[in-house]
Amino acid sequence: MEDSNGRAFRQGIGLVLIVIISVVAVTFFLLFMANWLHPVLGVVVECIMTYQILAVKCLKVESMKVYQCLKNGNLEQARKAVSMIVGRDTKHLDEEGVAKAAIETVAENTSDGVIAPMLYLAVGGPVLGFLYKAVNTMDSMIGYKNEKYLYFGRSAAKLDDFVNFFPARISACLMITASFLAGRQFSGKGAWTIYKRDRKKHTSPNSGQTEAICAGALSIQLAGDASYFGKTVKKPHIGDAVRGVEYLPYTESLLAFLL
Template structure:
């Protein structure tokens, strides 16, 4: 437990310091490439719906078993060599599982473009972090897209993987990241992935059900550490009212908190793969959305991440001493 605590804490610090430099090989890219290879071989248009659903289940099982086995084997070998080697490897793995700084860096690229009144560059920057079509977005639409991504990925990219890693080390942490990566790659309700990606999308919903709700309450708590720009009471009110205003049972949980905390309105209709998708609004338009809200959303992200990290270490410490 003490080795796990040290690696867990240092991994979080490394994420805050380094983020995800493009030059550094990342295991999530390897997992993504593996998913891409399997998808091309198993997702065949000419096959029946039943086959595609089964093939999707098979892909999920194969990816998760591979990730579990490889991660567990590497950690076992490292700890057998020496506890210090085990801690170092676990620390690096924990760092690679979390995405706090990466989320901030990528969203702040959008912020900087909007600040410089470069809408074309802002659309390109936000297209790197969202799944929707960005060519039609105006300045407000681009800002909203970036804010929604920060809010949603506070759970998916930071709190959920942190909770899984705290619970089961990098083995469970990478298990979650593999689930999330599969959903982001094939979990779409379009012609290509409707049947094949169903298992990945449903399993992602299951794995995120509890973490997304924990993330929401941690985010509400985080508003109380950030000053007058954030309204904790309104965040809780909008969370209770709008947390299911999304096709996913989990995505609107933290989006609702963020919208309420910043007193803005998020979501609404959006274009995906050339088709307009009708979506309900989240939050109340008490004031217009502005690009500074991207920076505010990132502050809320960091407050939530620090709260979760502190609580996880406290719980692990109590278990160790008990």
């Protein structure tokens, strides 16, 4: 068993190295060739790459699909819509469970899909931006703590934790500030209080940063037990259930607040 686990871990490291080297090499080559052919072409290619790296519109579009399905009372379609943006099992979620899942993933991906890529783009352009996206995508695909991926995906998951450490905390600072400025429907004091208290309750060292702020700003309770690949995973709650996770009154405001 130890040999097979060790082999899976080494294979995971190999995959991470191959993906990172390939992504960096291809991105650099395309940029180099575009600039070599003509500087204007280089700018165009870099703009296209930058657009592809940032996921603001995609995150908003996919999360609003969940909102519209819930608004129309179509729970089955809402489950399908939210399954496209979360890793948990959604087949048996009720309306509150669907809304919570959507809010949690929007909160997390505000950092992973928007703030972090912007920071890496600012530091290293599309090369570093695509490197970050490659790491983040690998974590989304194989960074699970289940029997299949526990060892194989560990290196990808740990690397994702590393590259998101500072972006998650910068995102937290921005979101706390926004919660004080975004209007009465959000509680800046609650965001700060829950952030200090609950940010370390998440299994991820980074996801809890933004989820805690959303829970506090909205005065709701997030996280808790969830099902992954047919198995229930016990997780502590984040935030206080001052009000229920009612999607209709403030889902659009939440998206405006985050995006």
